[in-house]
Amino acid sequence: MIVPSQPTDITERREAAWKELDQLLEAGRLRRGTASEISRGATLYRQVCRDLSRASQEALPPEVITYLDSLVSRAHSAFYADAGVVWRKWATFIFSDFPREVRRNWASIALSMALFAVPLLVTLLKSAHSKAFAAQMLPIEMLEGMAEAYAGSLSDGRGPDANAAMAGFYVYNNVGIAFRCFASGILFGLGSAFFLVYNGAVTGAVVGYVTGAGSGTNILTFVCGHAPLELTAIVISGAAGLQLGQALLDRQGVGRLHSVWQARAAILAQVMGAAVMLLLAAAVEAFWSPSPVLAEVKWGVSGLILLSVIGFLCFGGRVREAGR
Amino acid sequence: MATRAATQPLGEGDSIAARAASIAGKLDTTLSIETPERVVFSHQLAGPAVRSAAYLLDLLIRGAFLFLVVIGLSIGSIATGRFSGVEAGLVLVLFFGLEWGYFVVFDLLLAGRSPGKRVLGLRVIHESGRPITASESVLRNLLRAADILPFCYAIGLTTMCFDRTFRRLGDLVAGTVVVREPRLRLRNQKVRVARADVPGLPPRPRLTREELAALALFERRATRLGQSRAEELAEILAPKLRARYGLGKVKGVDLLLGLLARASRS
Numbered sequence: 001m002i003v004p005s006q007p008t009d010i011t012e013r014r015e016a017a018w019k020e021l022d023q024l025l026e027a028g029r030l031r032r033g034t035a036s037e038i039s040r041g042a043t044l045y046r047q048v049c050r051d052l053s054r055a056s057q058e059a060l061p062p063e064v065i066t067y068l069d070s071l072v073s074r075a076h077s078a079f080y081a082d083a084g085v086v087w088r089k090w091a092t093f094i095f096s097d098f099p100r101e102v103r104r105n106w107a108s109i110a111l112s113m114a115l116f117a118v119p120l121l122v123t124l125l126k127s128a129h130s131k132a133f134a135a136q137m138l139p140i141e142m143l144e145g146m147a148e149a150y151a152g153s154l155s156d157g158r159g160p161d162a163n164a165a166m167a168g169f170y171v172y173n174n175v176g177i178a179f180r181c182f183a184s185g186i187l188f189g190l191g192s193a194f195f196l197v198y199n200g201a202v203t204g205a206v207v208g209y210v211t212g213a214g215s216g217t218n219i220l221t222f223v224c225g226h227a228p229l230e231l232t233a234i235v236i237s238g239a240a241g242l243q244l245g246q247a248l249l250d251r252q253g254v255g256r257l258h259s260v261w262q263a264r265a266a267i268l269a270q271v272m273g274a275a276v277m278l279l280l281a282a283a284v285e286a287f288w289s290p291s292p293v294l295a296e297v298k299w300g301v302s303g304l305i306l307l308s309v310i311g312f313l314c315f316g317g318r319v320r321e322a323g324r
Numbered sequence: 325m326a327t328r329a330a331t332q333p334l335g336e337g338d339s340i341a342a343r344a345a346s347i348a349g350k351l352d353t354t355l356s357i358e359t360p361e362r363v364v365f366s367h368q369l370a371g372p373a374v375r376s377a378a379y380l381l382d383l384l385i386r387g388a389f390l391f392l393v394v395i396g397l398s399i400g401s402i403a404t405g406r407f408s409g410v411e412a413g414l415v416l417v418l419f420f421g422l423e424w425g426y427f428v429v430f431d432l433l434l435a436g437r438s439p440g441k442r443v444l445g446l447r448v449i450h451e452s453g454r455p456i457t458a459s460e461s462v463l464r465n466l467l468r469a470a471d472i473l474p475f476c477y478a479i480g481l482t483t484m485c486f487d488r489t490f491r492r493l494g495d496l497v498a499g500t501v502v503v504r505e506p507r508l509r510l511r512n513q514k515v516r517v518a519r520a521d522v523p524g525l526p527p528r529p530r531l532t533r534e535e536l537a538a539l540a541l542f543e544r545r546a547t548r549l550g551q552s553r554a555e556e557l558a559e560i561l562a563p564k565l566r567a568r569y570g571l572g573k574v575k576g577v578d579l580l581l582g583l584l585a586r587a588s589r590s
Binding site (some may be wrong): 031077081157160165187260288 | 479
């Protein structure tokens, strides 16, 4: 006995609703639509969810299931989306969480500082005494160029145009270095350690060589304004990378990934804070450092910036304990 | 996150279809997600090839944009006869923004889709199926600096190839996956095969999801197969089913289609 085939009638009955949801999604009406559109979308979404359940239970053609799968996943994405960027949250992140996390992770900050400062001081002292040592570290043409650049005093400044061009360069170069210094920490902290030592050694070699060439005062007067911001930020972003490596290695009884996930909000706060500091540093380095003001004023401002950085990192985000 | 039940032990009594589904669960590149509506849907994961293509597309878009801006600024400075450093500074800041901010901005604007991903129907989502948040996007895109090492995303591609859900380092840290999200259109192909009614089958045979799916697939293929090939294919499953329902010599194709007809009768 032959019975007529049973076409998958659920498709026929429900297709109009599926298409309606598809169109709402494609027009982005579930996120930016009117109240009635969103409400209609929600109803349709629940219906399609039910259709998908039924489709999987019954013997529906696989492409109908695939179609419903994709429709439900798209609607799910639209409905359960984040509220978007909450700027106030990010402000708290930078102004409170960032200094708090720096204090809480003081050990990795100290290690990062050592990894950066020790090579810096070693190469600085050695290059100041021996040009050959500096030439081993960096191309001699580049070092001579640097020495020449700092040979004259900054009494007539650089001009606003050159300043603007350099500002762009500092943003591109310095923030990029800090981000790389952080990200490579995922290689069990080794990448961050490498970049910290490398950047410290190169910085030391340049300053040492220029000092050896007799322009030590000029270069230090130039860098004194932005150095407190820039060097601190590099150290912090390197420390964030070391923390990433630490979370991978010392996983406190949870899986490696979960260990990283537990640490990531703290790490992100430090990286973002360091990035903001580097943007400030870029502005100072481009517009203040080359300005023809007296060296005494520059050193005074440098001291103020250093004190504010220390003050912010030590006291930012502290909450007064209740009852005091 | 519930991944497809691939590891449940299979006993002697399990159907061939269940075995096949179990193997498919291990091989399939899908991610199953249970929604608050208690519905499980699955995402097709995007592999290294299509993701590389999307990346190259994004690279091209950024390159073209930067090129146009530089050309525009150059024409401007030639026309005014003076070149100012402000433009050079702007180009460098733009360069920085395109390198580090491009993906984050589009992740937030287009809910996890950079223009390249959008063209190829890909989307970044959190492993739980919800769209990614700003901080997840920032982390996953900062970690590009590690994935790109030592050249051409070598670390990222290697990590992807060893991970079951194709995650690069940035995805691992941010807890995200990249899925295919094509906008499918429903083509209504009605299957019109005469289903023979096999006497002796239970009025509503209880079949597992996998068995139903296998039978439905067989029905679709049977329309395009020669009779002897269809019979040959049916015989893979038929002996087990004959034994289960205690049937004698009924043709394999008839048995399968008959079973499907009774099971999907509503």
